Amino acid sequence: MIELVSLRKEYDNVLAVDDLSLTIPPGEIFGLIGPNGAGKTTTIRMACGLLAPTLGRAMVAGVDVAREPERAQQYIGYLSDFFAVYEDLKVWEYLDYFAHAYKLPESDIPARVTEVIAQVNLEVKRDAMIRGLSRGMKQRLGIARAIIHRPKVMLLDEPASGLDPKARLELRNLLLSLRDQGATILISSHILTELEGFCTSIGIMERGRMVRSGRIEDVTAAETSTRLVRLTWVGDSLVAAQGKLIAALKNDARVSDVNLAEAAGTFRFSGAEEDLAGVLAALVGANVPVTSFSEVKQTVEELYMKLSTHEVM
Amino acid sequence: MGRFWNEMFWSNPEFVRHRRAELRPVRAITIAAVVAVMCVLLGLACWSYEQNLLENARRGAETFATDAWKFRLDQLQQEFARKTWLLFYRWLIGVQGVALTFWTLFSCAQSVSGERDRKTWDFQRTTRLTPAEILIGKLMGEPILVYFAVLCAAPVTLIAGLAGGLSFGIVTSVFIFLAVTSLFLGLGGMWLSTLLESRTRGVGLIGALALYGLTLGAYGMRESGLPGLAAISPLTGIIDMVLDKTDTPFRLAPTLFGREVSWLLMNVLLCGAFIAWLAVMLVRNLKRDYQDIRPLSRWQAVGCAAFLNFLIYALLSPGYSANDVYHETRGGWFPDAKAVAMFAVAMNGLILFLMGLATLTPQERLKVWRRKRASGESAIFADDGLPWPWLGISAVVAYALMVWGLLAWDHTLPLEMGTLQTAAIRLLLVLVFVMRDVLFLQWCVLTRLRQPIVKGVLFLGLYYAAAAVMTVLAGVVSSESGAMWMLALLTPVQVFDPKIAGLAFPAATYAGLALQTGVIGGVLMAISSRLQRPLRVGAAA
Secondary structure (H helix, E strand, C coil): CEEEEEEEEEECCEEEEEEEEEEECCCCEEEEECCCCCCHHHHHHHHCCCCCCCEEEEEECCEECCCCHHHHHCCEEEECCCCCCCCCCEHHHHHHHHHHHCCCCHHHHHHHHHHHHHHCCCHHHCCCEHHHCCHHHHHHHHHHHHHCCCCCEEEEECCCCCCCHHHHHHHHHHHHHHHHCCCEEEEEECCHHHHCCCCCEEEEEECCEEEEEEEHHHHHHHHCCCEEEEEEECCCCHHHHHHHHHHHHHCCCCEEEEEECCCEEEEEECCCHHHHHHHHHHHHHCCCCEEEEEECCCCHHHHHHHHCCCCCC | CHHHHHHHHHCCHHHHHHHHHHCCHHHHHHHHHHHHHHHHHHHHHHHHHHHHHHHHHHHHHHHHCCHHHHHHHHHHHHHHHHHHHHHHHHHHHHHHHHHHHHHHHHHHCCHHHHHHHHCCHHHHHCCCCCHHHHHHHHHHHCCHHHHHHHHHHHHHHHHHHHHCCCCHHHHHHHHHHHHHHHHHHHHHHHHHHHCCCHHHHHHHHHHHHHHHHHHHHHHHHHHCCCHHHHHHCHHHHHCHHHCCCCCCCCCCCCEECCEECCHHHHHHHHHHHHHHHHHHHHHHHCCCCHHHCCCCCHHHHHHHHHHHHHHHHHHCCCCCCCCCCCHHHHHHHCCCHHHHHHHHHHHHHHHHHHHHHHCCCCHHHHHHHHHHHHCCCCCCCCCCCCCHHHHHHHHHHHHHHHHHHHHHCCCCCCCCHHHHHHHHHHHHHHHHHHHHHHHHHHHHHCCCCCCHHHHHHHHHHHHHHHHHHHHHHHHHHCCHHHHHHHHHHHCCHHHHCCCCCCCCCCHHHHHHHHHHHHHHHHHHHHHHHHHCCCCEECCCC
8 A cells, every 4th residue: 555665865965764665555554663863754754745755756555656646645644743724714614625625526525524523523613713722623633634535545744742642542543443444554653652552563764774664463573582471370379389380381492581470470482372372281281270371462662672773863 | 618717716725715714704894895995085085186176277267367277277177077087096006006916926925935834835735736726726815805805996996997088998908917917926926935934034025025126117118128028017007008198198118029019918928928937837846845846947947048038039129110209218228239139148147047046956866866877877968967058058049049039130230240259259158157156056055055045146246246356456456457357257247348349359258268167167076076975874854
């Protein structure tokens, strides 16, 4: 759905994005992460046609953004971190303007405006002047603008900047619902917790280059050869339980770094998921009263800290 | 067709946005009321003025009781209504003309830069609106208040004009004239606006004022050798087109290829052509990022230079017309073909410099061109290359047009072969100096100067000021010939010496040509060295 081919952007004497290639399939939520100045904003601006690449090309839904900008825009919904709205219009007029600017069929526009106003919970402000809205409401109006034409691709550059926690949650839910409707989302952020449990893929940018990209589980698997497993138990004395655990685990060569505390512990396991089930079965067979047994997934933050070279421009 | 016009104009989303935002019912009613009150006040003032004249004549007739006074009184009484209406019409059209042109220019001059400042511009650029739709929407929408005010006053103006004895054609022509001039100024303002960021707003304001001043000042060109240029001034529409023919014996008319044409036709042709060029530049750049703006492609720049050269010969009026009361003045501008050729060379100095400015290549593009050129993928005439080869092409085209123009005017201004030879050397010298200056500006673009072009132009100004001082010093320290040598080496001024015939230029002129060619080589090397500098890695955004 989004294809960036050997993108390069030079500003005067600065190389902002260097030979960046990336393919994001339909339905993905791709988190573009990296420090300030890594080239995330430049990449997104090139992807939505606001900036002409020095070299390379950006394709959205099979359309070259630089060659057919007006055609490409029908597929793109763009939202930047700091933006403004036309203060001298009413809420419905603002959305009506963009519906026309995106060339939606005339007969669909009133219904679509109403639908989007409801989607961002601005029904009571429909006829209000925009200059009277709060910052959060204006941000929601901006989101409504970005989705008015039902874009297949959302390009979001730090969209949660300046939003309060409730508005962030609403934004996340809205984006998840858009993904469920088939939209592909490219979202940049340097607040990693913002992307946690939300992105299906990530790309880590530094110094204008893509350090690593792909589906989160693939990137994680590529970076870690062992799984961290956490387990808890009850009903037996600590010493007895630990003894049984050690007995059950010590003979397995795939287990390492066993770390047991009072009623919980962790160990590293280098086998596949099916083999891990065998370990659980062995523990249960050894009469260890296990109450929970799960793999500890890496957070995006941990992954970023591991992959990043921490080079700051 | 009707649907196209509807979508492009009346239903244009950008126009609708402005209509909704700025013409809400309360505001529209207020404007209409203000216009009505102003019309009434103006009408009363005009009536009062004419009544005063009549009273004075009546008192004069009573006091002196001569036939002359009686005749004057009779005339004023008979003409009272018509004269009052005509005065009222002149005031109405004057106020509307100034308001329309001034407001259109200044509102359009803030259209794009204002959106950039408010951070709404990117969203407009990422819609499916084409640059042409945005352009039309803004041109029709930004000055909508003044359009509405003029629309409100139009019926009164029409009635006043007709009652004042003007024909319907004249009244309509004046409206068309002002509308076309306003469109030209609006597009000029919008072009300025695309070139501005918030930090250069002051420059934009100065630019807009300068544009307005130049347009108004073009009125003075009526008495020049290129009278047609006055057709872009709104004053021509306000004053000349509504002149009461009984009040003035003068007959002023512009010429096109030596034939007199109406002011309206000249206005439509001239402003229409400028509007077309501005529209080309805007459509090409409106949706581009600020850094990527380049007014014209290289071929368009050559075309524009050719068009401006063509205008010189098309609008030329050597002052031979028997009806022309400014015969002497115009004749003074272009007494012979030599004067026309020298004027054309001087104009080409300006035209080539402007074309050079319009085709400066951004650093990023120039670096890519250099890399491609090193690998044999790009040519010296590529659109992203250095501007100097295109200045050369423009000069060749300008010379070809000069030959054509002078031959075409041969019947009135006899042409000698020596004139063409002198003009060729003059044009070459001007080209070399312009090329040097444009390449210097290109070098400035590659430096880290903020606003490199503005600063580069200031540096050039300093250079010419220094050259003038050095010339004066050389004259004081050595002799007059020393000053001439200094002038010829450092500036192109000497090439305009009217005494030169054929190829017999002084040695200093050719020495200056050689020196400046060497300087061009030096600037090219400096540019090449700048382009080879390695990039720093990291985003600037």
